[in-house]
Amino acid sequence: MTTSFYNLLEGVMRLYKLLPDGRRQIVGFALPGDFLGMTSSSRHNFSADAIGPVVVCRFSRAPFARFIDDKPHLLRRINELAVRELGQAQDHMVLLGRRSAEEKVATFLVGWRDRLAALGGKTTTVPLPMSRQDIADYLGLTIETVSRTFTKLDRDGVIEILPGGISLLDPARAEALAAA
Amino acid sequence: MTTSFYNLLEGVMRLYKLLPDGRRQIVGFALPGDFLGMTSSSRHNFSADAIGPVVVCRFSRAPFARFIDDKPHLLRRINELAVRELGQAQDHMVLLGRRSAEEKVATFLVGWRDRLAALGGKTTTVPLPMSRQDIADYLGLTIETVSRTFTKLDRDGVIEILPGGISLLDPARAEALAAA
DNA sequence: CGAATCGTTGAAAGCAGTCAACTAGGGTGG
DNA sequence: CCACCCTAGTTGACTGCTTTCAACGATTCG
Numbered sequence: 022m023t024t025s026f027y028n029l030l031e032g033v034m035r036l037y038k039l040l041p042d043g044r045r046q047i048v049g050f051a052l053p054g055d056f057l058g059m060t061s062s063s064r065h066n067f068s069a070d071a072i073g074p075v076v077v078c079r080f081s082r083a084p085f086a087r088f089i090d091d092k093p094h095l096l097r098r099i100n101e102l103a104v105r106e107l108g109q110a111q112d113h114m115v116l117l118g119r120r121s122a123e124e125k126v127a128t129f130l131v132g133w134r135d136r137l138a139a140l141g142g143k144t145t146t147v148p149l150p151m152s153r154q155d156i157a158d159y160l161g162l163t164i165e166t167v168s169r170t171f172t173k174l175d176r177d178g179v180i181e182i183l184p185g186g187i188s189l190l191d192p193a194r195a196e197a198l199a200a201a
Numbered sequence: 202m203t204t205s206f207y208n209l210l211e212g213v214m215r216l217y218k219l220l221p222d223g224r225r226q227i228v229g230f231a232l233p234g235d236f237l238g239m240t241s242s243s244r245h246n247f248s249a250d251a252i253g254p255v256v257v258c259r260f261s262r263a264p265f266a267r268f269i270d271d272k273p274h275l276l277r278r279i280n281e282l283a284v285r286e287l288g289q290a291q292d293h294m295v296l297l298g299r300r301s302a303e304e305k306v307a308t309f310l311v312g313w314r315d316r317l318a319a320l321g322g323k324t325t326t327v328p329l330p331m332s333r334q335d336i337a338d339y340l341g342l343t344i345e346t347v348s349r350t351f352t353k354l355d356r357d358g359v360i361e362i363l364p365g366g367i368s369l370l371d372p373a374r375a376e377a378l379a380a381a
Numbered sequence: 382c383g384a385a386t387c388g389t390t391g392a393a394a395g396c397a398g399t400c401a402a403c404t405a406g407g408g409t410g411g
Numbered sequence: 412c413c414a415c416c417c418t419a420g421t422t423g424a425c426t427g428c429t430t431t432c433a434a435c436g437a438t439t440c441g
Contacts, residue, residue, distance in 0.1 A: 038295050041380055046295040063288040093273040100276065103283040108243045110290035115218050115226040117297035118341030122397065153420065161298025166397055168421055200221055302429070333388065343430055348389055
């Protein structure tokens with residue numbers, strides 16, 4: 022596995038791991054600006070693929086490592102990035118281990134909105150380029166449970182289901198469900 | 202939170218996060234040689250405490266950061282550590298999101314045995330210094346489910362429950378359940 | 382010897398999973 | 412143009428794994 026480092030410039034990617042029997046856990050979604058490839062270096066079946074068209078900036082591993090050696094400043098930056106990702110991973114463990122389906126979905130929607138907002142988008146309408154199966158595999162649920170929970174949040178007036186996304190009708194209530 | 206870095210020299214610690222309502226997720230156990238404090242720097246309620254007596258080597262954050270700046274070599278080491286932890290975190294996400302209670306417990310026992318073995322211990326008898334509640338909060342289960350699963354594995358001849366630990370009677374079967 | 386804590390076990394409930402049918406778009410080819 | 416199919420998503424009925432509630436046993440400690 023001669024993987025490389027990537028900088029995602031445009032599009033959305035899913036990062037996941039597979040069990041031998043096919044069960045999948047998506048460990049994260051990547052958005053433009055995200056840095057990929059740190060973790061795939063270590064052993065284990067780690068995969069990433071695009072959701073829709075993407076533009077990436079690819080760095081061969083070895084040359085990149087050499088390049089970094091000369092720039093301790095850059096290494097620090099990489100390190101901060103790894104630590105941030107580690108923190109996000111820990112947050113996600115809390116979600117997977119200790120939250121209900123409704124909390125999971127609400128947390129996902131609010132978090133996804135915030136990430137898109139940070140890239141400079143509107144905050145009420147939230148596009149969801151990934152499939153329900155992707156969301157299910159990210160939240161440790163089944164596709165049916167995700168669908169039912171979306172419907173419930175819609176009926177409750179928290180969100181409105183739109184083609185290709187949702188609208189956060191009641192952000193406060195959604196954030197309450199996501200309360201960390 | 203002026204936390205510091207720590208190097209655990211002796212003993213066992215639990216690292217966890219709490220939800221506002223008290224739900225707890227243990228994100229990892231630390232053993233001698235483990236490096237703590239990278240993630241607690243970032244915001245969020247992150248806690249760590251000792252399971253039994255511990256000996257740690259403490260580094261104040263600021264001086265340590267300055268010290269590192271002069272040693273790019275050391276920074277690389279730290280970075281590798283962070284990446285390794287990130288990989289473990291991803292493995293644990295798979296466990297929390299996609300595995301059954303029995304698989305979770307078996308995976309935990311095999312993994313814990315391997316970590317102890319790496320520190321130079323026997324491999325058949327596995328001491329478990331943490332409580333059932335700790336194990337439950339690590340695996341995203343309840344204490345009752347953990348207890349029942351232990352009992353089941355015992356009845357099935359996979360393990361033998363001992364005071365303060367277990368014996369891996371059938372490592373092959375346990376590893377099959379933990380199959381990653 | 383209680384009192385307290387930890388762990389185990391049982392019975393019942395509930396949340397999410399499974400199985401299956403149905404709907405809605407979207408693309409293709411006749 | 413429309414019939415057809417294929418995929419994604421929704422919904423329903425039911426199952427079942429894990430949780431919840433509760434009692435009991437074991438060990439420790441004051």
